[in-house]
Amino acid sequence: MLRLFVLAAALAWGLAAAPGVAQAGTLDNVRQKGTIACGVNVGLGGFSMADSAGVWKGLDVDACRAVAAAVFGDASKVRYVPLTSANRFTALQSGEVDILSRNTTLTFLRDATVGLRMVMTNFYDGQGFLVRKTVKAGNVKDLAGATVCMLQGSTHELNLADWMKQNNIQFQLVLLDTTDVLIKALLSGRCDVASSDSSNLASIRGAGVPNPDDFVILPDRISKEPLGPMVRRADDQWLDIVRWSMMAMLEAEEAGVTSANADDMLARSTNPTVQRLLGKTGDFGKLLGIDNAWALHIIKQVGNYAESYERNVGKGSSLKLDRGPNDLWSRGGLMYPIPFR
Ligand SMILES: N[C@@H](CCC(=O)N[C@@H](CS)C(=O)NCC(=O)O)C(=O)O
Known part of the structure; x- marks a missing residue:
């Protein structure tokens, strides 16, 4: 009975129907298209929701905007594809979307069996x-x-x-x-x-x-519901770009770089981490196959993680969620940017 239930649940999650289409070269592909196709929830306030003017907003939306800022220098170069719980994994496998950023819990089965890769957690939930x-x-x-x-x-x-x-x-x-x-x-x-x-x-x-x-x-x-974006398997460069775009927002928060002070920090900061993050030293963008100003674009256009959090799900939103486990590790949370060096 339980086995039947697990099988039914696996089918419902799209796990068993996994063709596992491997598509390397997502970066070249999105450059050709000029936009990133971002699979989002049809409408979940705080995470992904189109406003009355049709502008998509939310924490999950910001993950895709960050990648667009990193790749194109323009956070608006995203095409949003609303997905249901049931069709989300197939949409990523088939290449219909380049990033799945849809309040999706990262789990063993989803990471190991559906031809996809989890990037990192952008919201610790339960x-x-x-x-x-x-x-x-x-x-x-x-x-x-x-x-x-x-x-x-x-x-x-x-x-x-x-x-x-x-x-x-x-x-x-x-x-x-x-x-x-x-x-x-x-x-x-x-x-x-x-x-x-x-x-x-x-x-x-x-x-x-x-x-x-x-x-x-x-x-x-x-x-435990660690939510975060997923990408297709077998495209390490794209995985790196998405992961480090998100990491850059966390590192910016940790280093005190905001959308308002980023230019100033670029001009004046003597902090070596900030200099590498903003592309003044280190060629980190080039190592990802994109521009060295990638993280500067993200921070100026999307903000650091705290700015995105407060605007979408925190104090500046109707959800009013505390940072809780989504605070930086240095304040007792789980958010821990991997060093930029
Ligand atoms: N994080 C959970 C839940 C994600 C999920 O799909 N949630 C529901 C509500 S919490 C949803 O978005 N439903 C709307 C729909 O499927 O269109 C998961 O990854 O399975």
């Missing part, structure tokens, strides 16, 4: 529970027997199945297609609880329901 305050639950265990709504094709089904087994507590599970349907099901009372990445729940609570104060996100996190 599976949480959103309930109506009238339900009067202090933690997940108080919810025994409740109807829990979740989205299909995500890591959450297996997480919750594992958790129920380990804790000997049963829920009624309802699997739904889209976040919109999930919100409607929660509002209509079809489900007592919604379970998802807690950032997604914060996004729903912040902007998806009419009365945010009627809902609460329980403190429990039943899984």
Whole structure:
């Protein structure tokens, strides 16, 4: 039974249907096209969402904008391709997108079996529970027997199945297609609880329901959900460009380089790391096959990681998430830029 469940879950994640198309040369290819095709969520506030003018915004969007800034010197050279949980991996394998940046949890099976490579974590998350305050639950265990709504094709089904087994507590599970349907099901009372990445729940609570104060996100996190972009296998140069573009945003935060002071830092900073990061010394861009001003373009156009975080999911957003595990290691978080040397 469990094996059947795992197989069904694997199919739902697109794992079994993995043709594993290897396509080296993504850099040449995007240069020819003049844009980077970026696979994003159809609409998840804080991560990837088109505003009323059709401009895509969010933390996942910024990962693609950073790569476009690095490659073209222009963060706007991105074509956004909205993807569902179910079709996201195939879209990357087939070459429909060059980067998958869609609140995707990095896991063993996804890294090792679907012809893809995880780049690095841009948001450390965990599976949480959103309930109506009238339900009067202090933690997940108080919810025994409740109807829990979740989205299909995500890591959450297996997480919750594992958790129920380990804790000997049963829920009624309802699997739904889209976040919109999930919100409607929660509002209509079809489900007592919604379970998802807690950032997604914060996004729903912040902007998806009419009365945010009627809902609460329980403190429990039943899984680790390290979210981050993925690229195709067998294209190390592209993997390097995407990874180091993201790393540059973290390093900039650590070194105190911001979109506002980057030019000044380039002109004046005597910090060797800053000089290498901004392309004054070291030829780091050339080593990636791109311009030495790559990171300068990223920081000026997209900002450092803190700027992107606060604007999209932190204080400057409706999600209002603390940095928590997404803070720099030097302040007790998990974000640790690999040295620029
Ligand atoms: N991080 C999880 C969840 C990602 C995911 O797809 N989440 C749901 C909501 S948390 C979603 O975006 N659903 C909308 C859709 O599939 O269009 C994963 O990678 O499996």
